[in-house]
Amino acid sequence: MKNWKKIxxxxxxxxxxxxxxxxxxxxxxxHRDVTQEKGVQLSAQKLFDAFKxxxxxxxxxxxxxxxxxxxxxxxxxxxQDGKTVVNFKTNDPLFVINCxxxxxxxxxxxxxxxxxxGICTGYIPDANVVINEGVLIK
Amino acid sequence: xxxxxxxxxxxLLSTGIHAQKIFGTRNGKVSFSSPSxxxxxxxxxEVASRIADNGQMTFSLLTxxxxxxxAEMQEHFNDQYIESTKFPRADFKGTIVNLKDxxxxxxxxxxxxxxxxxxxxxxxxxxxxxxxxxIKDGKPSAMGKFDIIMKDFNIDAAKVTQKVSAExxxxxx
Numbered sequence: 001m002k003n004w005k006k007i008x009x010x011x012x013x014x015x016x017x018x019x020x021x022x023x024x025x026x027x028x029x030x031h032r033d034v035t036q037e038k039g040v041q042l043s044a045q046k047l048f049d050a051f052k053x054x055x056x057x058x059x060x061x062x063x064x065x066x067x068x069x070x071x072x073x074x075x076x077x078x079x080q081d082g083k084t085v086v087n088f089k090t091n092d093p094l095f096v097i098n099c100x101x102x103x104x105x106x107x108x109x110x111x112x113x114x115x116x117x118g119i120c121t122g123y124i125p126d127a128n129v130v131i132n133e134g135v136l137i138k
Numbered sequence: 139x140x141x142x143x144x145x146x147x148x149x150l151l152s153t154g155i156h157a158q159k160i161f162g163t164r165n166g167k168v169s170f171s172s173p174s175x176x177x178x179x180x181x182x183x184e185v186a187s188r189i190a191d192n193g194q195m196t197f198s199l200l201t202x203x204x205x206x207x208x209a210e211m212q213e214h215f216n217d218q219y220i221e222s223t224k225f226p227r228a229d230f231k232g233t234i235v236n237l238k239d240x241x242x243x244x245x246x247x248x249x250x251x252x253x254x255x256x257x258x259x260x261x262x263x264x265x266x267x268x269x270x271x272x273i274k275d276g277k278p279s280a281m282g283k284f285d286i287i288m289k290d291f292n293i294d295a296a297k298v299t300q301k302v303s304a305e306x307x308x309x310x311x
Contacts, residue, residue: 031209059226064202079165079183080309087164098164098184122200122226127186128164130200 032119034102035135037066039117044071044088044097051123058123067131068117069097076108084108086116087128098128105136114138159191159242161278166308168199170286172299177211180204187308189271189278193237195252197230197306219288219295220259228258230265240271247272252282259291269306279309 040062047069050058071088074096079085084105087096099116108114118134166185172178185199201222206212216222232254234240240248253266269282283305288295 026210027208029209031212059223063223063226077165080167080307081181081183083183085165096164100165100184121184121202124186124198124200124227127198130184130203132184132203133205 032133034066034117034119034133039066039068041068041070044069045090047097047120047129048090048092048095051129055123055125062120063122065120066117067120068115068137069099069131070113070115071097073108073110073112073114075110086114088116094126096128098130099134100130100132101135102133103135108136160188161190161310162186162188163308163310166197166306166310168197168304168306170204170302170304172302174299177206177208178299178302180206180212180215185306185308187280187310189280189308189310191242193234193240195230195232195234195254195280197308199228200226201228202226219293219298225258225260228256230254230256232265232267234271235266242273242278243276245273245275250280258286259293261291263290267306277310280306282306 047058047062047067050061069088074087074089077085077087079100084101086099086101086105086108088099090096099118101116101118115137116131116134117137118131121130121132123129164186165183166187167181167183168185169179169181171180182199182203182205184203185197187195187197189195201220202216204212204215206215232252235251235253236249240250248271249268250271251266251268253264255262256265265284267282267284269280272279272281283303285301285303287301288299
């Protein structure tokens, strides 16, 4: 085989391998796993206070961050796709921290104090702060 | 006598004021998909929504709460298209236009037309959605489907899709 043919062949193979790698990267890139991250530790009340006082500031601190939240369970429900949801109490009876588990946490009861770690997706005024893709720590 | 009097007062109060009934959920569901790219498909299960028997409806969701099958796609959606750090929330506030066709106290499936303002990516537009309100055991659920044209909300996603089809499904308590 002549040299220039070898070069073209090598370039061709490199191109295919690169394209394959890009496709694999896009399709196989894993989702964020909160268990591998160190969470910001704080109480449900403190998280609510921060968002209520200044949403923009709280967003820069907590939005998209791993949060390790401790607090009292207000109620336990299941979302429309069967995942367990725990609402944490705050001092405002109409406001909770809404936390969705990605794995089944087992049996939980209202009034129990637990620690939950998940990713904060933000604040909905007059309703709740949302944390999802979470797991039970304690 | 005093007891009787207060009883009458309570009775008057309770019949005199027709309390508006509000149903809510913190975990309603909104999903969207692109008709041109089957990988563009995501669901949000943390939609805060209220529906009142006077016809008012509100929906609020956090754009970072959309889950895609592909992590890479989810990242592009948040960083490049919806810019969810700058615009973390989307809101809809509207009313049922044909409220007279809906009986909140009687089980059944009612066709509704809802019109109101959708705020997405920092832009507010009036939209009209056709859907249904189902009443089962006195509790409503709402379903609706509508298209969102990307450029209407100044979302630069031409490379991926011109529009997405959004689907709402909220079960209220």
